[in-house]
Amino acid sequence: MNHKFKVDYEKCIKCGLCIENCSTRALAYDDYNSPKMDKPKNCMECQHCFAICPVGAISIMGKEAQNSSEIRQINPDDIxxxxxxxxxxxxxxxxxxxxxxxxxxxxxxxxxxxxxxxxxxxxxxxxxxxxxxxxxxxxxxxxxxxxxxxxxxxxxxxxxxxxxxxxxxxxxxxxxxxxxxxxxxxxxxxxxxxxxxxxxxxxxxxxxxxxxxxxxxxxxxxxxxxxxxxxxxxxxxxxxxxxxxxxxxxxxxKDIEYKRTTQPNPYSFLTIEKQDLNVDIFTKIKRFFLNIAR
Ligand SMILES: Cc1cc2nc3c(=O)[nH]c(=O)nc-3n(C[C@H](O)[C@H](O)[C@H](O)COP(=O)(O)O)c2cc1C
Structure with a gap:
């Protein structure tokens, strides 16, 4: 199983972005500095190599660059x-x-x-x-x-x-x-x-x-x-x-229209500074059980 990893060597510019960006280190350089599938078992098929390639030289799992959507900037105010x-x-x-x-x-x-x-x-x-x-x-x-x-x-x-x-x-x-x-x-x-x-x-x-x-x-x-x-x-x-x-x-x-946004009360937000880690055992135990509850 190599996840059908293919490189178009005519297009590949040997930038290495795909290899650097592979979070599970499934890819490695081949003898000509292009990428190869090195550890197929590591590959989690996230397609990051495919998505990051600046020239669309990579195909994985049968996916071809020309079938992807282009990435557009979205107005954050609209979101x-x-x-x-x-x-x-x-x-x-x-x-x-x-x-x-x-x-x-x-x-x-x-x-x-x-x-x-x-x-x-x-x-x-x-x-x-x-x-x-x-x-x-x-x-x-x-x-x-x-x-x-x-x-x-x-x-x-x-x-x-x-x-x-x-x-x-x-x-x-x-x-x-x-x-x-x-x-x-x-x-x-x-x-x-x-x-x-x-x-x-x-x-x-x-x-x-x-x-x-x-x-x-x-x-x-x-x-x-x-x-x-x-x-x-x-x-x-x-x-x-x-x-x-x-x-x-x-x-x-919907059969209803709202005219304005609500105005929710703010949640609790805390900005953390550097801390010492000398936590006593009772606090740790309490925290542990609280963490695993439900
Ligand atoms: C996890 C979850 C479960 C919910 N279950 C119901 C439900 O069973 N029936 C219902 O009318 N509303 C349900 N709601 C909607 C909440 O009551 C609603 O989010 C809340 O009243 C605030 O209104 P808003 O979503 O318009 O801001 C649920 C919301 C969440 C997040």
């Missing part, structure tokens, strides 16, 4: 405004988002970073409002039936929040899916190095790009809880074997 104006949308038009727009979202997802460039995420999409309504109905019925069972009823009385959800569903309120016509579930292999981080990063990118396409989105903790609690819905969404659902995002054409 900031996108971040500031993104809202959780809970009012959607009861219509399908166009297939072309959904395809754009899928194409974008191929670019999200994953730990160790694992790049094995899976996304289950509900792209048709009829399917979404079927899914919504089945989830709501399952929840109502679940709460009707005696021991759970007792529990639900203890956990007023859950009981409130059941009552809202019975009144016909779509408390879980917020009337959204679509959803996407990010899923990651159980054995990948950062499944949770990978899935959440993917949906964060999804959220911003969807907003730039004028779609509404909403992170859906309730739907995620449903997938955890009722595994039959993982089957409905055809989550592949060995994969976990990481989180759910609702999306669709």
């Amino acid at each position: 900031l405004n996108l971040i500031q104006s993104r809202r959780s949308i809970r009012k959607y038009k009861q219509e399908n988002v166009s297939k072309e727009t959904i395809q754009k979202l899928k194409d974008m997802l191929n670019y999200v970073p994953t730990g160790k460039n694992n790049h094995r995420l899976h996304f289950s999409f509900i792209e048709d409002i009829d399917v979404m309504n079927d899914f919504r109905g089945k989830v709501n019925t399952t929840i109502v039936n679940f709460f009707n069972k005696k021991p759970v009823k007792f529990l639900s009385e203890k956990f007023k929040k859950l009981e409130k959800m059941r009552n809202a569903i019975l009144k016909g309120n779509d408390v879980i899916f917020r009337g959204a016509p679509h959803l996407v579930v990010a899923c990651a292999p159980v054995n990948s190095s950062c499944p949770n981080q990978d899935g959440i990063i993917a949906l964060s990118y999804f959220e911003l790009y969807a907003n730039s396409l004028n779609l509404g989105t909403c992170w859906c903790g309730y739907a995620y809880a449903v997938l955890k609690l009722f595994p039959e819905f993982c089957e409905y969404l055809q989550i592949p074997d060995g994969y976990q659902p990481i989180y759910v995002m609702l999306f669709g054409n």
Whole structure:
């Protein structure tokens, strides 16, 4: 396996950027100062060698330079405004988002970073409002039936929040899916190095790009809880074997317009100066357990 690493020697200017930029030292100089795949086992297929080559002389995994997008400078004020104006949308038009727009979202997802460039995420999409309504109905019925069972009823009385959800569903309120016509579930292999981080990063990118396409989105903790609690819905969404659902995002054409950005209270930000490292053992133990909690 050499990851189909190829060099166009006519184009190669022997600058060595590809070799210097390889974070896993998979590449080395050949006898003529051009790059060669030296340690294929190290290669994590990140394509940095391909992306950095000033003359497009490198091909890897069958990728050719002329099929890449050029890199443009983006106005940072526009990005900031996108971040500031993104809202959780809970009012959607009861219509399908166009297939072309959904395809754009899928194409974008191929670019999200994953730990160790694992790049094995899976996304289950509900792209048709009829399917979404079927899914919504089945989830709501399952929840109502679940709460009707005696021991759970007792529990639900203890956990007023859950009981409130059941009552809202019975009144016909779509408390879980917020009337959204679509959803996407990010899923990651159980054995990948950062499944949770990978899935959440993917949906964060999804959220911003969807907003730039004028779609509404909403992170859906309730739907995620449903997938955890009722595994039959993982089957409905055809989550592949060995994969976990990481989180759910609702999306669709929004039926609401916000007029201005919010003004959130600032988080806690701390600028660190140089520190001595004489930390006592009790603080270390406390810190250790705090770090591994959850
Ligand atoms: C991890 C996560 C889970 C969420 N789950 C839900 C949910 O299940 N239902 C919902 O209506 N909103 C959900 N939200 C949206 C938050 O309630 C929302 O971000 C918050 O109210 C602030 O509003 P904004 O997103 O418009 O700034 C969730 C947000 C996050 C980040």
